[in-house]
Amino acid sequence: MKYIKHIPAWLKNKYGLTLLVFTVWLVFFDHNDLFVQMERTGELKQLEKGKAYYTEQIEAMRKELSELDNDPASLEKAAREKYLMKRDNEDVFIIDEK
Numbered sequence: 293m294k295y296i297k298h299i300p301a302w303l304k305n306k307y308g309l310t311l312l313v314f315t316v317w318l319v320f321f322d323h324n325d326l327f328v329q330m331e332r333t334g335e336l337k338q339l340e341k342g343k344a345y346y347t348e349q350i351e352a353m354r355k356e357l358s359e360l361d362n363d364p365a366s367l368e369k370a371a372r373e374k375y376l377m378k379r380d381n382e383d384v385f386i387i388d389e390k
Contacts, residue, residue: 302308319326359366371377378384 296304360370376384376386
């Protein structure tokens with residue numbers, strides 16, 4: 293009986309104690325605890341950055357494809373630069389810069 297007098301009032305309240313236990317359980321012991329949620333939030337931000345990067349790359353490729361479909365000069369330029377194609381009467385010299 294004398295030990296009960298030393299217990300703080302908020303620990304005697306069954307609703308407050310239940311809330312405290314529930315909060316501790318959610319923050320530390322649950323499968324989706326606070327630390328997992330912070331890790332997932334960081335992962336989500338990283339994935340959104342990746343999505344933005346790839347969306348930008350897709351738009352650039354669509355623009356390049358449109359130019360290649362509509363402009364024969366850009367088609368020839370791409371063939372010469374990327375695939376080292378040449379005309380029959382030309383020689384191609386490749387200079388490798390290191």
